[in-house]
Amino acid sequence: MNSLTEASRLADTSSPRLPAGTRAPRQPRRRAGGNETSLTSRTMVTAILLLATFYMVLPVTWLLFASTKNAQQLYGGTIFDFTDFSLPQNIADIAARSDGIFFAWMGNSILYASVGAVIGGLISVAAGFAFDKYRFRGRNKLFGFVLVGVLIPNTATVLPLYMLFAPLGLTNTMWAILLPALCNPFSVYLARIYSQAYIPDETLEAARVDGAGPIRSFFSIALPMIMPGFITIALFQFVAVWNNYMLPLVMLTSERLFPVSLGMSLWQGYTRANPEFAPLVITGSLLSILPLILAFVLLQRYWRAGMTEGAVK
Structure with missing residues (x-):
């Protein structure tokens, strides 16, 4: 009996006592079927990703198979079949x-x-760096105009650009395509975000103390530090200019100056009267995406690092 009393006394002294009027905290309960819920969520996410991948890969797969067919096989046979391989002949017909x-169009693009x-990416990075690191009158208002430019679609600026270039005699020249490619409001906005993430103010202050001017600080210090962001912006601009259709359609009349996007559209119009152009259009479309794939594969470690850094920041 004495041992039982002693044991109960020790248990009371060892357990912490709560103030009067308070309740002991509840122990967290494990949800029944938690593992099943997590497994279901992962399965649903995986299924959605597989569907999205299938949706994006299927047109490219169709393009790859269709480019190996001639006109008779394209309209009268099965697309997903490699029995008759006509890709070399289609490329020879394009040449x-x-x-x-076609190769002149590819060179233009x-x-x-x-x-x-x-050049456009460098200008955008310099502008974003200036908006981030320098204090000048009207900075926020000017950056507000940049944000407004992000909201305006590029197709809405084609006719105003034509009205500006026509009196200067720049229409139907390469400058009508090159000059608008040097300015991209979204790239300036993105460059400012990368400048905030990559370039510490203390580093630029130390460079100014050592006697470096603004231009030297940008090219010697800021640009190497923001290089992943610059590669990402350059890739975005490369794809945007490569896929641009409306601006060349309005500005250019000479077929020798056409980019490949406009040239493929021209050949597509010929297929209604002459179905023999269909293999040329399909094979040309396949060849036209190869530079984009090559650019992304060669520079993937840069743009992946840039996009990950931007997401973390």
Whole structure:
């Protein structure tokens, strides 16, 4: 009996006492079927991702198979079949059509997109850096105009640009495509975000103390630090200029200056009267996406790092 009393006394002294009028905290309960709910969620997410992947990959797969067919096989056979491989012949027909004008279109697109990506991306990064690191009168108002420009679709600016370029004699020239590619409001907005994430103010202050001016600070310090963001912006601009259709349609009349997007649209119009153009259009469309795939594959470690850094910040 004494041992039982002693044990109960020790238990009372060892357990913490709560103040009067308070309740002991409830122990968290484990939800029944928690593992099943988590498994169901993962299954649903995986299914949605598989459907999205199938939706995006199926057109490219169809394009790959259809580019191996001639006109008779394209309209009268099965697309997903490699029994008759006509891709080399289709490429040869593209090269022979109009003295190889397709490759001139590809060269024009590479020129327009490269200038827009490199020079336009550099201008956007410099503008975003200036908006972030420098204090000047009207900075917030000017950046507000940049944000308004992000909201305006590019197709809405085509006719005003034509009215500006026509009196200067710039229509039906490469400058009508190159000059608009040098300015992209969304790239400026994105560059300011990357500047805030990558470039510490203390580093620029130390450079100013050492005697570096604004231009040297940007090219020697800021640009190397923001290089992943610059690559990401350049890729965005490359794709945007490559896929641009409305601006060349309004500005250009000479077929030799057409980008590949406008050239494929021209050939697509010919297929109504001449079905023999259909394999050329399909094979040309396949060839036209190869530079985009190549650019993303070669620069993926840069733009993936840039997008991850932007998401974390």
